Amino acid sequence: MKPKRIAVIIFALLTIELLLNNDPAMGTDIPGETLTLKKTIETALAVNLGLTSSREEIKAAAFSKNIARSYFLPTFNMTYQYQRNDEENVISGFGILEPEEIYAFSTSIKQPLFAGFSIINRHEIAKLKLEAAKTGEKLTRQDVIFEAQRTYFSLLKAQKLVAISRETVAQFEAQEQVAKSFYQVGMTPLNDLLEAQAELANAKQRLINAKSILGIAEARFNTLLRRPIAAAAHIQDMLEYSPFPYDFTFCLETAQKKRDEVNRSDVELKIAETDILISKKGYYPSVNLSWTYLQQGKDWDATGGAGTFSDSSSWDIKAIASWDFWEWGRTYYDAKEKMSRLSQTRLKKEGILDQIRLEVKEAFLKTEESLENIEAVKKGIDQARENFRITKEQYSAQIATTTDVLNAQTLLSRTMQNYYDAIYDSAIFKASLYRAIGQEPLE
Template sequence: MRILKCGLCMIYFCFFSLPAWGAETLTMREAVEIGLKSNPSVLAAREALMASDYAVKSAKAAFGPSFSTQYGYTRLDERPRSFGVNAGTLDNWELAFNVHQPLFTGFNLLTTHERAILEKEQVASQIDNVELRLIVTIQDTFLRLLQARENVRSAEDSLVRLRSQLKVNTAFYEVGLRPKLDMLQAQVDVATAEQLLLTAENNEATLIAQLNTLLGKSVEADVSYVGELRYFPMPLTLEECLERAGRHRPDLRIARQAVMLAEKDKVLAAVPYYPQVAADFNYIRQGEDPLVHGGDYHTPSQWNAQVGMKWTFFEWGKTYYGEKQAEKNVSRLGQEYLNLENDASFEVKKSFLQIQAAEKRISAARQGLIAAKESYRMAVARYEAQVGTNTDVLDAQSKQTVSEASLHEALSDYERSVAELYGAMGQRNPELLAQ
């Protein structure tokens, strides 16, 4: 019988533990790593990198010779004659092979290949930028979730306190020590706290679904995100942050590469100034039948080789104005790069100031919470001793709840500002550790 009971207990334990075992538990670092592997925007950027690699190979292949063939049939309306004698046939078949080798293209092939390499490097930088933005977004959502979870706990604690106060009020009313108004006020505050708890729980569930989406998972995925809001000092100075941003931000690298691509486009715009030189080898077979075996009026086979030049030296300023357009585009992108540099510096300074402000708020919020808890304790004690009012208790309870929310918000804002600062510097920091 004892063995049977133990077996039933094990079955019961396993059955009710399956949902917990099935839930995936992720820290912030693990969430970031999964997001970088599975987020569709990152996967799309990597596909673009593969496409740009093929573009480089295609541009490189253009340096080599090209091979082509042509096969055709011509039917004449009447047989060719010369001085009353037949000079040809009605049916004419021709098979031709051509090998074409560019020799000089006005730097077109070389510049196109260099441009393809730059485009590949730019796509690689875009992947870095997409991944960096994704890391910051995941961290921001993760920290909002931790804040929402703390708000749920605070709302639950508030509800417990209010329900306890309601019981006290009800007991005092029933023995005639307090008016009915105190009990009704406590009931209203309990109902309000229940609504606030539902709102906090809904916000937590929404953020979990958002995180699941960022990680490339289903919104209904059973994932438990674990962590806690914490404070840690920021070791970097503003000057160090600005210097790191100039070296590491991928969007600045992308902008520099855009200027370099525009310079290559300027070279391509000047290609028509130069002659185009190429070599060709042709092999031709002719005949009166589809097998092109030759005939009385057809040469069975022949070949020729040639080197030629083509130069369009005047187009009414088309090339000149095209080059000027490309030159202005280089200047425009250069100015946009300078503007992006200024924006990057502003983002760093903004995040740095937000960190300093949140740091001061954390200190003030902690002191405020200590005072609010003591105030609530004293208000309850005074009410139970019949020397305080119900309004004092409810007011002190509300202030404690607000103080808890303020501390959670300050801690969340601090860590989110740190995440934004590292993003503004172009550095990855999956765990938000001091670097």
């Protein structure tokens, strides 16, 4: 055998041996702060703008409740007035009835006694809206937790895809070098080299796509935590998995009873019912009690004067009942409108319950499917590894070709990627099932 051909064979064997010793499941660790899933969720909850907005909504609803409560209490009013007439109003024998300049000061207290039950009902609505705001904050919190879990595991999946794609490129680069060396010494035909080059080009294209997917996953992760969009994302890998602890019946019953969407719908129903009562306030008169004190005079401090104008202070108490008894059906149609709104709210609740049942069913089936996929692909890993081992032995005995070895390595890489996808998809679907039944797992 010619020395050049021997050298090529030795080079090829060393290249293949180096290739075979690489494990596509191993990635390259990059130094930096490593975030756990729990830390990711806690950070997302701390910085999420939607959650902060929900808390502001609670404050706003609490202020609205205080405003509604104030209508039960009396209103205090004070007025100061200056009036200039063209001349004094004087009547012979009585003196000055109205001077040229008048300064007047008055204060009053008004207490509502009855307003067709509207005050108490508006206060009740304010309390219900505060309760709805608190429920909205809980819903936002649950959404943030689920989004943090989904983003976390999607990033892990993207990282594994890049690691395996890089390993695949390295495999085909080695194969291309071996094929080129063999072709140069006439050991293999040209089409073997062309096939290796085509496979290398395809592998590089898949790596480019994998890097793009990883870049998007990192950007979403950084956006979730409100970090710089291009910051490196270092997170702890999680390969453990376990079956979901509850059966479908438990999940469905829990969701229908404890989902905060249902609780919020119940609050909206109470608000709609109370709105009907408010719309009927026109069927009743309103009754108010008021006390007024008036002082007036020629001087700036509302004192001074002569004649009949000299008695410059007075007070009175009034009980006032008022009723707009004919408004051309305004109150009637207002009540009818609110009844229609109540019917809409009831239908909306039924739609929410239907959607909850569907979400629970889909999430439960996806969770079960992902767990079965893990078990299936685990067997595939063992088979792919055994196939790789046999192919290496056949290559050592010159029964298999280099292409056969790399195809076996590629099969193992693809199987490992399917395994990681099944693991991380299982975690995402389990998180979606917890969200569907209204629970908040932080890990």
